[in-house]
Amino acid sequence: MLKTFKMGGVHPEENKFAENSRIETIDAPELMYVMLNQNLGAPSVAIVKKGDTVKTGQLIAKGEVFISANVHSPVSGTVEKIDSWTDASGYRKPVIIIKKEGDVWDDGIDTSDSLVKEISASKEEIVELVKASGIVGLGGATFPTHVKLMVPQGKKAEYLIINAVECEPYLTADHRVMLEKGHEVMVGIQVLMKALDVSKALVGIENNKPEAISHLTKIASSYPGITVQGLKVKYPQGAEKQLIKALINREVPSGKLPIEVGCVVQNVGTALAVYEAVQKRKPLIERVVTVTGKNVKKPSNFMVRVGTPISLLLEKAGGIPDGTGKIVNGGPMMGKAIPNTDIPVTKGTSGILLMTNKEAARVKEYNCIRCGRCTTVCPMGLEPFLLGLAGENLNWEIAEKERSMDCIECGSCQYTCPSGRPLLDNIRLCKLKVGQIIRNRNK
Amino acid sequence: MDPILIAVIVLGGVALVFAAIIFGVEKKFIVVEDPRIDLVTEKLPGANCGGCGFAGCRNFAEAIVKNESLDGLFCPVGGNTTSAEVAKVMGLVAEEKVPQVAVVRCQGSFANSPAKTVFEGVSSCAYAHMLYSGPGGCPNGCLGLGDCVASCAFDAMYLDKETGLPVVLEDNCVACGACVKACPRSIIELRDKGPKSKRIYVSCVNTEKGALAKKNCVVACIGCGKCVKACPHDAITLENNLAYIHFDKCKLCRKCVIECPTEAILEINFPARKVVEAPKINEENITQ
Amino acid sequence: MNMLTISGSPHVHARGDASKIMRIVILALLPAMVGSFILFGLGAVQVFLVSVLSCIVFEYLIQKFLLKGKSTIGDGSAIITGMLLAFNVPSNLPIWIMIIGALVAIGVGKMSFGGLGKNPFNPALVGRVFLLISWPVQMTSWPKPLSSAGGLTDVVTGPTPLGILKESDGFAQAMSNTNMPDYISMLWGNMGGSVGEVSAILLLLGAIIMLATRVITWHIPVSFLAGAVLFSGALWLSDSTYYADPVFHLLTGGMMLGVFFMATDMVTSPMNPVGMLIFGFMCGLLTILIRVFGAYPEGVSFAILIMNAFVPLLNKIKPKRFGEVVNNG
Known part of the structure; x- marks a missing residue:
């Protein structure tokens, strides 16, 4: 028998429509929006200013503290503006907007396709x-x-x-x-x-x-x-x-x-x-992004430069199909719904999922029928119905006692719930409040 | 023996034994408490709203008795009368406080800040705040899911179905501050009620640059600074593209209200103006 | 493009919701219902119609005028309560008693706690026990199967096997009673009893539907049966002429109905497997205890209701949490 983890888990419909589409490289558009908060932890700090000329792969923002990361220019061109731009979080965050002019790579980067097997670095x-x-x-x-x-x-x-x-x-x-x-x-x-x-x-x-x-x-x-x-x-x-x-x-x-x-x-x-x-001495400036969905004309995998607006990706995948009601940055289980298509690709964008209104609609809400399925599927062995209730009743003591902070937000409970309870919504609320309480206590 | 006698003896015996136990327990575990705590508690409203910063009225009373002073301890619900009564019990002098009221500083109604997205999920502002900037796109504006209304223990708030914004019923509001804490975006603040409940305030908390703020909401404060210049009492400050009227300095002259190009400054409970000037928007003054 | 929806993940949902679960339960109840129409004739049809209709009407009225909420009859749970209540009464029960039973089941058993999912006790059983205590004569006059097809009145009544056992002095004497059906008859339902409880085979068919669609898990039925078989078996082994054998206990009374349809009700049973096993086993034990040593010949309803009261306690059993007890051998 194949290995797997024991506790909980679900098996949603796989729908891997793009599994046979070869990775396709998309050329960077005129304007690139390089977000400065592409990593978990502290945002990077811009080291270029408006009007600077940058080369592809050149460092443009530094991670100044331990848990932070550098950001490099995905294209060569001039820095148009340092501004704010809506990202997948739904809020405006600092961004470096670069106007593309050609594709000149920074010195020392090996852009060839040859495989370098020998590891010389210590x-x-x-x-x-x-x-x-x-x-x-x-x-x-x-x-x-x-x-x-x-x-x-x-x-x-x-x-x-x-x-x-x-x-x-x-x-x-x-x-x-x-x-x-x-x-x-x-x-x-x-x-x-x-x-x-x-x-x-x-x-x-x-x-x-x-x-x-x-x-x-x-x-x-x-x-x-x-x-x-x-x-x-x-x-x-x-x-x-x-x-x-x-x-x-x-x-x-x-x-x-x-x-x-x-x-x-x-x-x-x-x-x-x-x-x-x-x-190859090549910094992280591009990644593979899946663009898919039940009604997408051409479900694809694209190699894109970080900073490309997702509207371009959607266009290359055959446009936004009629009746699209939700665009998800990431997968359907843990991805974030985004408010518009101007949001750029960041280092964390693994996929763009287009869903119709019907697919995206939540199921009808009933009272909890105490079937216990959320407990059965929870991979962390929590009791989501209890946490959900704690969230509804704003009872943060119970939320903490029932270990809401252990929740990995996989969404299995809400996915399974036959009563359509917004379990994960409430658990996220619990995590937010319990996190605040714990931080205040440790102060 | 007479069965009635047996019953009397048995029941009486049982009663005696239990009485002894209860007496013993009471003597052993007696809690010595300052009697003034009870006296102070009696004077308090007993709503346990938490507006004073304590979990309930009794905790508040305990704090007063423990501190032997009223410094920084004020029951917003009972107001000055309660304060005076409590002070009498404690043998202290109460400090008079100006009555306050909760003020919702957002006019991002359905009409002023049209929805660009649909929200689906639990009706909780705290949760929606985690997810995105809001239906109208304003990252500081009201999410309209009513966390403040739910937090109000005095029926002093309701959500207006027409605008989607919470409304404070001034007569019911006791300025306990529960809604101020409940709002994840700090839109609600406690302001001095003002003479005859007259108040002037900037009804916006958006800190984005003017053009952006204006794009999402027609009545946003765009940080143009006209009100700051117009104010003869230095009551208005401009910070982060947002004007703020300090109610302790404001003399209610209403000069700023006319100046505001976006009608972001509200005047409450003033008589109607004789000549209503149509506010003009001067695009040049919007900071880019 | 439409206005985009913003919501938290997950953005997909498993197929099926609460109303689908209810529909499957209704489907699983159908074989036994049709069987009862054949066995008890028009009386059974009348009982079903009255029970289901009044349950729906009462739920609608209470929800609308007392709780002032949206109508909840669409979820199908009222239909199930109505069907289960009908399963639990004799087929010649007067209509007015049936309506009172439905009112108690829905009004007291379910809606007084807030409706679907909030009731601690199985509503159908609350209704049934209320009727049994209030109108013991009407509730224990059992029409003989296949005797009354075609008519509503003048049915021939007879005792249930458990009734015979209670009246007799020991199991051997009870089995020699001419009214006692053989095990094959008991299996398919040719014995006196409530409308839906008699045919073990048709109830099993429904149980298979529910197990196959994973509406119920094996935990409660298996442990319930195990509790009943072990206890009755132990008694039988100690004195096989006085105490009935386990097979007799399984085939008679409301055992099958209780095991598969009453005890497994999601709302009123524990939520974790360990709790389910304890719950089921204790139900089985109590059933036999009441049947053998109690005043009533039948004990399934009481046993389940008693154990329903323990469910909040059993729900305190916590699942093993990931990363709590670490054994990384």
Whole structure:
């Protein structure tokens, strides 16, 4: 039997419409909107000003504190303006707007397609390069990668776990990366292994991507220490803690990081970015984005420069179909609904999902019928109905006692609830308030 | 023996035993408490609204007795009368406070700030605030989901169905401040009620640049600074593209109201003006 | 382009909602209902019509005029309550008693707590027990199956197997009673009893529908049956001439109906598997306890109602939380 995590989980309709579309490169448009808050943690600080000329790959904003990341210019041209622009959060955030003029790359970047297998950089150099290149977790959480590569004192990494699960329905970006950039990914994994000083790497792939599993298994034989592991299809297997549980049956304690059980988890797209940063000296300025949806004419996977407005992607995928009622940045389970299509692609954009009004509508709300399905599907072993009730009644003590902070917001409870209760909405509210209460207490 | 006698003896015995136990427990676990706490509590309104900053009226009374002073302790519901009564119990002198009222500083109604998106989910401003900037696009404006209305323990607020904005019923409002805390966007503030309830305030909290603010809402404060110049009493300050009228300095001369190009400044409970000047919008004054 | 919707994730939902669950339960109840029409004739039809209709009407009226909320009859739960209540009464029950039963079931059992999902006790059982205590004579005059097809009045009544057992001095004597049907008859329903409870086989068919569509899980039925079989089996082994054997207990009375339809009601049963197992097992135990040692011949309804009261306690059993007890061997 295939491995998977034990507790909870659901299996939404996969709908991977774009799984057979090859990655297509989209040329950057005239104006690029490079957000300065593309990573989890502190926003980056612009180091260019209006009117400056920049080259592709040139550093334009610095991550000044530990948990922050550098941002590089995705195109060559002039800085038009430093302004604010609506991003996926629905709020205006600082942005550098660059006007494209040609495509001149910064010095020292290897733009060829040749595969560089030999890892010449030392352990420290790798971390430094990753940091300089502004790499963040490309699975969507955008946690700065260099932070993860610095194992805290007293802890020892044993396994590097590569998250190629892509458990979100619809999304196929990681899938295509594995099929088309398999070797680059493998070298990237080797680079990460060297940086972490581990000898074992596990690549977890869900069983609905058999070609990716067989392809990577085949090429993995020439890269020592890398094992490709097929996993049973179950959402949310791509969540860090669930993936570790599925692959090596270790449970990360509540409130702790994976390093506690000797693991570092990186997304497969991140491995590719690490390869490019370390082996080709190319900073993170582009990524693969899936554009899909039931009515989308041409569900596609695009290689786009960070900062491209998503309206261009939608156009390339055949335009916005009639009756589109919701545009989601990310997958249907954890993605964010966005208010307009001027929002640019950021490092964390894994997909754009177009949904019709009918699909996007929530199911009719009934009273809770106490069926207990939310408890059954919760991968964290919480009781979402209790937390939902705590949110409704503004009872933050119960919310804290019932460990709302453990919730990973996977949405399995709300997905399953036959009464259509807005469980996750209320749990998010609980997390917000309980977080505030805890912070105030620790002050 | 007579069965009645047995019953009397048994029941009487049981009663005695329990009486002894209760007496013992009471003696052992007696809580010595300042009797003034009860006296002060009696004087308080007993709504347990939390407007004073304590969980309930009794906690407030405990704090007063413990501090032996009324410094910084004020019951907004009871107001000056309660304060005076409490002060009498405590043998102190109460400080007079100007009555206040909650003021909603947003005019982003359905008409003024038309919706660009539809919200679906729990009716909670705190939650919607996490999700996006709001239906009209203003990141500071009212989300219209009524967290303030739900927080009001005095039936002093309701959501106007026409505008989608909360309305404060001045007669019911006791200025407890529950709505101020409930609003995730700090739109509501407590202002001095003013003589004959006359008040002038900037009914906007948007801190975006003028053009942006104007794009989302026709009555937004665009930070043009005209009111600041017009004010003869230095009561208006401009910060983050937003004007603010300090109610302690405002003399209610109404000069700023006429100047405001977007009608963001409201005057409440004033008699109607004889000549109503149509406010003009001068595009040049909108900060870019 | 339409106005875009903003909402929190997840943006998709599993197929099916509460009303679909209710529809499946109704479907699962249909075989036994049709069976009862054949066994008890027009009387059964009348009981069903009156019960279901009055349940719907009462729910509508209470929701509209007392709770002043939106109509909730669309969710189908009132129909289920009506059907289950009809299952639990004799087919010759006077109409007015049936209507009172529906009023108590919906009004007291369900709506007084706030409607769907809020009631601690199974509404149909509340109605049934109320009727049983208030009108014991009407509620325990059992028409003989296949005797009254075609007529509403002048039905031939007879005792239920459990009634015979209670009257007799021991199991052996009860089995020799000429009115006692054999096990095959009990299986398909040729015995005295409430409208819907007699045919074990048709109820099982409904149970399979519910299990296959995952409306119910195996936990409660299996533990309920286990509790009943173990306890009655132990008694039977101690004295097989006085105590009835487990098969007799399973096939008679409301056992099958209770096990699969009453005890498994989502609203009034525990929400976690461990709680479900305890709940079911205790239901089984109490049922046999009441049947063998109690004043009433039948104990399923009481057993389930008693255990319903324990559900909030059983819901305190917490699932194992991820990252709580760490055993990383």
